[in-house]
Amino acid sequence: MNIANVIVDVPASSINQTFDYLIPDRFQDILTNGMRVIVPFGPRKVMGFVVGKTSESNFSKLKEIHDVLDLTPVLTEELLDLGKWVANDTISFYITALQAMLPQVLKAQYKKEIVRMTAGDLSNELESLFAGRDVITFEEFEASALTYYQLQKAIQDGDISIEYLVKSKITKKHLTMIKPVSELHLLEESLQDLSKSAKKQEQLLKYFLENPEPVEKQSLLKKLQTTSSTLKTLIDKSLLVSDKVEVYRNPYDDDSISRTTALELTEQQKTALTPIKEKVNSEEHDVFLLHGVTGSGKTEVYLQAIQDVIRKEKEAIVLVPEISLTPQMVKRFKERFGSKVAVMHSALSAGEKYDEWRRIQRKEVQVVVGARSAIFAPFENIGIIIIDEEHETTYKQDDQPRYHARDIAIYRGKTHKCPVVLGSATPTLESYARAQKGVYQLATLSKRTNDKAMPKVEVVDMREELHAGNRTMFSRSLKERIEQCIEKEEQIVLLLNRRGYSTFVMCRDCGHVKECPHCDIALTYHKNSNQLKCHYCSYEELMPKVCPECESDLIRYFGTGTQKVEEALTQLIPQAEVIRMDVDTTRRKGSHEKLLNQFANKEADILLGTQMIAKGLDFDNVTLVGVLTADSMLHLPDFRSSEKTFQLLTQVSGRAGRHKLTGEVIVQTYTPDHYSIELASVYNFEDFYAKEMNMRRTFQYPPYVFLVLITVSHPNKIKVAQTTQQIVQLLMSNIQKDTVVLGPTPSPMPRMKDRYRYQCMIKYRNEPQLRVYINKILDQFADDVRKNDLLITVDMQPYHLM
Numbered sequence: 001m002n003i004a005n006v007i008v009d010v011p012a013s014s015i016n017q018t019f020d021y022l023i024p025d026r027f028q029d030i031l032t033n034g035m036r037v038i039v040p041f042g043p044r045k046v047m048g049f050v051v052g053k054t055s056e057s058n059f060s061k062l063k064e065i066h067d068v069l070d071l072t073p074v075l076t077e078e079l080l081d082l083g084k085w086v087a088n089d090t091i092s093f094y095i096t097a098l099q100a101m102l103p104q105v106l107k108a109q110y111k112k113e114i115v116r117m118t119a120g121d122l123s124n125e126l127e128s129l130f131a132g133r134d135v136i137t138f139e140e141f142e143a144s145a146l147t148y149y150q151l152q153k154a155i156q157d158g159d160i161s162i163e164y165l166v167k168s169k170i171t172k173k174h175l176t177m178i179k180p181v182s183e184l185h186l187l188e189e190s191l192q193d194l195s196k197s198a199k200k201q202e203q204l205l206k207y208f209l210e211n212p213e214p215v216e217k218q219s220l221l222k223k224l225q226t227t228s229s230t231l232k233t234l235i236d237k238s239l240l241v242s243d244k245v246e247v248y249r250n251p252y253d254d255d256s257i258s259r260t261t262a263l264e265l266t267e268q269q270k271t272a273l274t275p276i277k278e279k280v281n282s283e284e285h286d287v288f289l290l291h292g293v294t295g296s297g298k299t300e301v302y303l304q305a306i307q308d309v310i311r312k313e314k315e316a317i318v319l320v321p322e323i324s325l326t327p328q329m330v331k332r333f334k335e336r337f338g339s340k341v342a343v344m345h346s347a348l349s350a351g352e353k354y355d356e357w358r359r360i361q362r363k364e365v366q367v368v369v370g371a372r373s374a375i376f377a378p379f380e381n382i383g384i385i386i387i388d389e390e391h392e393t394t395y396k397q398d399d400q401p402r403y404h405a406r407d408i409a410i411y412r413g414k415t416h417k418c419p420v421v422l423g424s425a426t427p428t429l430e431s432y433a434r435a436q437k438g439v440y441q442l443a444t445l446s447k448r449t450n451d452k453a454m455p456k457v458e459v460v461d462m463r464e465e466l467h468a469g470n471r472t473m474f475s476r477s478l479k480e481r482i483e484q485c486i487e488k489e490e491q492i493v494l495l496l497n498r499r500g501y502s503t504f505v506m507c508r509d510c511g512h513v514k515e516c517p518h519c520d521i522a523l524t525y526h527k528n529s530n531q532l533k534c535h536y537c538s539y540e541e542l543m544p545k546v547c548p549e550c551e552s553d554l555i556r557y558f559g560t561g562t563q564k565v566e567e568a569l570t571q572l573i574p575q576a577e578v579i580r581m582d583v584d585t586t587r588r589k590g591s592h593e594k595l596l597n598q599f600a601n602k603e604a605d606i607l608l609g610t611q612m613i614a615k616g617l618d619f620d621n622v623t624l625v626g627v628l629t630a631d632s633m634l635h636l637p638d639f640r641s642s643e644k645t646f647q648l649l650t651q652v653s654g655r656a657g658r659h660k661l662t663g664e665v666i667v668q669t670y671t672p673d674h675y676s677i678e679l680a681s682v683y684n685f686e687d688f689y690a691k692e693m694n695m696r697r698t699f700q701y702p703p704y705v706f707l708v709l710i711t712v713s714h715p716n717k718i719k720v721a722q723t724t725q726q727i728v729q730l731l732m733s734n735i736q737k738d739t740v741v742l743g744p745t746p747s748p749m750p751r752m753k754d755r756y757r758y759q760c761m762i763k764y765r766n767e768p769q770l771r772v773y774i775n776k777i778l779d780q781f782a783d784d785v786r787k788n789d790l791l792i793t794v795d796m797q798p799y800h801l802m
């Protein structure tokens with residue numbers, strides 16, 4: 001087995017082909033599947049992953065592996081297999097799928113150093129290589145006569161350690177710990193031996209007689225006001241021991257977190273938890289959809305299911321959407337499971353992410369709470385996978401590999417024979433339909449744990465406000481309620497429901513929105529051409545001068561920023577203290593958490609923000625939730641716009657009255673009778689589901705069909721249009737009768753960074769060979785892609801239809 005199959009980091013090369021390399025003798029003993037290697041590729045040296053070993057190759061004159069980057073594999077066999085599946089399922093490069101599973105640090109530029117961990121105990125060869133130093137470069141080792149095997153052994157014995165320096169930033173931290181020799185009476189005896197002049201040494205030894213625990217060197221020196229050389233004398237006399245230990249940057253201060261224990265469950269929680277626990281204990285795979293209204297105690301169900309998993313010495317993955325949910329969720333998991341919890345999300349620094357990942361890899365934790373990519377946590381004995389707020393679109397990755405974390409969860413759940421729990425107050429239609437069919441097990445929590453009714457929702461018709469002469473963006477009712485709240489020192493959450501790039505056109509008099517006659521999708525306004533276009537089927541018409549329904553000339557396109565709202569708000573209600581939370585105010589690391597803490601500490605009356613404030617937050621003093629423009633999401637050029645509106649309204653309403661105080665919600669809208677607004681205001685998920693499923697059936701959208709979005713981009717508009725047309729034709733000649741190809745049509749974002757963008761969409765029910773056709777088509781354009789700057793992206797089951 002002296003040949004390695006390597007997947008190289010050259011995504012442009014033929015899709016999932018491995019390359020064969022000779023394994024030099026010095027790597028024979030250590031090279032394992034899942035390790036990263038450096039290999040020659042053409043004139044360059046590139047990184048790659050070893051995915052197999054063989055003794056024969058179809059190629060002669062193989063090149064040798066140049067270097068091995070890991071001493072233990074960074075990817076398990078399971079993850080290597082999973083990567084293959086992801087690549088195939090999402091039509092991505094295998095290498096890209098593998099890299100998606102690793103923290104950034106392991107993909108970046110690196111430099112290695114060897115660090116000495118103990119004072120004695122090195123082999124003679126190593127001793128002479130270090131020559132009295134603490135750190136040597138990896139190149140020095142390679143130039144020496146030492147073998148990799150010797151190196152690895154020394155690492156395993158804890159004598160040395162390898163540090164990866166990333167762009168000259170150290171990713172690991174070592175602390176020197178000082179501890180007494182094990183027999184303390186020896187210390188006592190040696191106190192008498194010390195010469196009178198050795199006062200400082202005596203002080204040190206006395207300290208350890210009282211505090212025998214290891215202590216970090218610098219803090220010890222500081223505490224005792226003594227010097228390194230005094231310490232060294234005692235170490236040289238073998239009375240004290242100095243050890244280097246690797247410490248992790250801990251983004252959360254575990255010591256300051258108070259611990260909680262399991263709560264007495266409500267009857268509904270018990271009923272939901274029991275079958276999940278059964279699967280955990282019988283080690284069987286199943287998927288549960290936990291449909292629980294906001295504040296119904298879903299998190300407590302997760303926590304207690306995980307308790308069982310930990311008891312069985314297995315591991316748990318908990319996914320939470322980026323990032324707003326993270327601080328409060330993480331806190332609840334840390335409070336329950338303490339240092340057994342690792343956290344992975346985008347607000348951590350690269351070094352912190354790497355540290356958390358290492359804790360998982362070394363099995364030092366049993367629970368990971370993280371965003372989408374945490375689904376690839378290198379656990380090997382998973383007992384449960386939980387996806388909280390399963391309806392969130394952040395679980396779908398927008399770049400290659402365009403995977404959905406739910407699909408990965410279910411795939412890994414099958415491999416590990418463990419249950420997968422999808423939780424939400426507003427499940428996706430896809431998941432709920434599967435639960436209806438019995439593919440998933442449905443568990444329902446219909447009541448809040450405090451037994452309080454859901455907050456009452458008042459829907460305000462903004463057309464009437466306009467007719468009554470109120471031209472501001474705050475209805476009279478909302479203004480009044482905000483003022484009352486501030487008076488009572490209660491708090492308010494205000495949601496400006498604004499999303500995205502496109503604008504829809506609406507009549508401010510009658511609320512009429514122009515939709516595509518063929519697609520049931522709001523038309524998008526294009527300023528340059530003064531046209532309205534459908535981004536599904538390319539229907540277009542001129543922007544009307546008056547409303548086609550009521551002939552009012554107040555027909556306008558929509559879109560307002562949070563900053564503008566904040567200004568208007570403080571003008572209208574000058575006494576209001578406002579915290580604004582949007583992409584601008586939360587860009588800096590930790591700012592998100594800081595703003596939420598300020599609000600929790602009642603430093604402001606109003607939390608004003610975009611979508612990011614709608615979910616998961618749990619503040620006891622919030623009694624009023626206001627939604628400024630419930631419509632803006634309703635008219636996105638997206639077949640999910642009604643679903644998203646329903647979800648958002650339900651989620652944000654759930655922020656009010658979660659504890660002792662009773663809550664209230666005011667929803668402002670120009671279309672008060674739209675079913676998603678009407679049904680969200682009475683918390684009627686079942687009717688919404690039925691109604692929306694009907695629409696989906698009529699217009700043939702998921703879950704009735706599957707979608708594929710193919711987007712083509714290039715600086716030349718004609719080339720883009722032609723290529724997309726060719727793709728459509730190629731698809732048409734291959735597909736089944738009931739499969740539909742829509743387009744070519746300009747993308748909702750028709751031009752981006754000087755590139756024109758066209759798209760086509762496939763709607764299919766059963767198309768077993770579809771991936772094969774698509775790959776063939778991609779192959780046909782491969783030359784054009786490589787040489788002529790053409791870009792073709794394929795998104796299977798797309799979420800963002802841009």
Ligand SMILES: Nc1ncnc2c1ncn2[C@@H]1O[C@H](COP(=O)(O)OP(=O)(O)OP(=O)(O)O)[C@@H](O)[C@H]1O
Binds near residue numbers: 615616
């Ligand atoms: N069995 C219980 N007894 C008492 N309190 C509980 C119980 N279960 C949960 N709670 C409390 O009820 C509140 C709401 O629970 P939790 O946040 O878990 O609900 P949720 O369903 O996850 O809500 P959301 O979907 O709105 O985030 C929390 O403060 C939680 O501590």
Ligand SMILES: [Zn+2]
Binds near residue numbers: 508549
């Ligand atoms: Zn009108």
Ligand SMILES: [Zn+2]
Binds near residue numbers: 519521534535538539
């Ligand atoms: Zn259309």
